[in-house]
Amino acid sequence: MPTCKLCGRSFDTLTELYVHLSSECNKIPRSRRCPVCGSKYRSIRFMKHHLINEAFIESKHMSYLISI
Numbered sequence: 001m002p003t004c005k006l007c008g009r010s011f012d013t014l015t016e017l018y019v020h021l022s023s024e025c026n027k028i029p030r031s032r033r034c035p036v037c038g039s040k041y042r043s044i045r046f047m048k049h050h051l052i053n054e055a056f057i058e059s060k061h062m063s064y065l066i067s068i
């Protein structure tokens, strides 16, 4: 079952988990620097966007956010 590693909630599908991360998870770091790869962004919103998008395609970001 896909689980949000940050807050511990589980979901039926990965899609629901991604929606959770992008809209309502309040445990995503409030930082302009990505905690996984160290890239810096103009705003917290951009960093969050990066983190969630990368998790779709890249395993390091994925394992930071998600456990399946």
Ligand SMILES: [Zn+2]
Pocket: 004, 005, 006, 007, 008, 009, 020, 021, 025, 026, 027
């Ligand atoms: Zn969460």
Ligand SMILES: [Zn+2]
Pocket: 034, 035, 036, 037, 038, 039, 050, 051, 054, 061
């Ligand atoms: Zn990153």
